[in-house]
Amino acid sequence: MEFLCLLAFLATWGFMWRWVVKNRGNWNLFIGNVLGAGAGFVVGVVVFSVTMSLFAPARIIEQAKIQNAAKQSAEPALMPEAERAPEEPPVAAPAPAPAPVSDNLPAYVASEPQNEPSPPESALLPNFSKRLPASLLEKDFKDTAGHDFAALRRVAGSNPNADKSLMAFMMCEPFIKSAMRFSASTVVASAKDASSQRFKDQTYTITSTATARNMVGDDVRYRFDCSVQQVDGNDAGKAAWRLLDLKLKKSES
Numbered sequence: 001m002e003f004l005c006l007l008a009f010l011a012t013w014g015f016m017w018r019w020v021v022k023n024r025g026n027w028n029l030f031i032g033n034v035l036g037a038g039a040g041f042v043v044g045v046v047v048f049s050v051t052m053s054l055f056a057p058a059r060i061i062e063q064a065k066i067q068n069a070a071k072q073s074a075e076p077a078l079m080p081e082a083e084r085a086p087e088e089p090p091v092a093a094p095a096p097a098p099a100p101v102s103d104n105l106p107a108y109v110a111s112e113p114q115n116e117p118s119p120p121e122s123a124l125l126p127n128f129s130k131r132l133p134a135s136l137l138e139k140d141f142k143d144t145a146g147h148d149f150a151a152l153r154r155v156a157g158s159n160p161n162a163d164k165s166l167m168a169f170m171m172c173e174p175f176i177k178s179a180m181r182f183s184a185s186t187v188v189a190s191a192k193d194a195s196s197q198r199f200k201d202q203t204y205t206i207t208s209t210a211t212a213r214n215m216v217g218d219d220v221r222y223r224f225d226c227s228v229q230q231v232d233g234n235d236a237g238k239a240a241w242r243l244l245d246l247k248l249k250k251s252e253s
């Protein structure tokens with residue numbers, strides 16, 4: 001079919017070329033041949049397009065039928081699915097026993113108190129370790145801490161072996177602010193950025209960062225290690241946290 005369409009194109013091109021040359025009028029032979037070649041090519045392309053549009057649909061349908069027949073013959077017959085064995089009901093795994101509280105916690109060893117002068121570029125009070133309160137009652141702290149501390153207290157309950165790292169983190173905040181020149185400007189990083197180490201007798205060391213303002217109006221960042229111990233933790237009315245040590249070091253970043 002393509003060959004016949006090509007023949008029609010060539011025949012139309014030659015016929016139109018010859019017709020233009022013969023009817024060129026006053027033009028010379030060279031111009032007549034140029035115009036005849038161009039006009040013949042254009043008319044030939046039109047005839048080629050028309051013939052292809054007339055005969056191509058039948059050819060495409062025929063090729064599609066051949067391809068479908070070949071595809072169907074190539075597909076293997078489907079085998080019936082084998083019968084599946086009945087599935088056994090899953091066996092429930094036994095619930096793990098609660099892990100016992102470790103009795104091998106290390107004992108806390110206090111270090112030397114931090115006493116140093118406080119130049120204007122420092123946000124710390126001079127000899128701040130002597131100015132810090134010795135302890136803080138939970139009932140006094142609840143009024144300023146809000147519902148978060150009360151919720152932690154209820155979760156911990158009266159279990160003497162409960163992990164109270166989050167409570168220790170919150171109790172460290174007022175001690176840290178007491179070491180700063182401007183406690184109202186002090187901001188302690190969130191609990192998710194802090195790390196804790198637990199010792200015997202409900203003693204914890206919290207490590208994190210805090211930012212406070214110095215005498216020249218700049219915000220200075222410090223890395224702190226705050227060690228506190230819960231005292232009379234079983235009695236909600238008498239429970240207190242004693243400050244064992246507070247180390248503050250200016251952060252380089």
